[in-house]
Amino acid sequence: MKIFDKVICCPHCGHHQHINLDISCGDQDYYDDCRVCCNPIHFRTHIDDSRQKIEVYVDSDDEQYY
Numbered sequence: 001m002k003i004f005d006k007v008i009c010c011p012h013c014g015h016h017q018h019i020n021l022d023i024s025c026g027d028q029d030y031y032d033d034c035r036v037c038c039n040p041i042h043f044r045t046h047i048d049d050s051r052q053k054i055e056v057y058v059d060s061d062d063e064q065y066y
Contacts, residue, residue, distance in 0.1 A: 004054065011060035013037040023047055023054060031061070 004021045015036040027047060031040045042061035047054055 006056060008041075008056070008058050010034040010037065010039070010041060011058060012039040012041070019043075021045060021054065021056065 002023045004023065006019055006021060007016055008019055009016055012034060013036055015034065017035055019032070023045065028043070028045045030043055032043060033039065034041055040061065042057075042059050044057040045054060046057075
């Protein structure tokens with residue numbers, strides 16, 4: 001099991017918080033609530049094996065696309 005600890009900023013309230021990323025299951029798309037404001041945070045993780053990087057996308061999932 002591969003677990004990484006990262007610090008993110010909540011897209012709703014701006015509070016910094018530690019998250020644990022378990023990348024043993026490959027790419028993921030999930031929601032977790034902010035520990036301060038309790039709003040849902042949308043997480044997407046992508047493992048780029050060719051560049052040996054883990055990409056983490058954090059958003060509030062309320063952006064409007066036109």
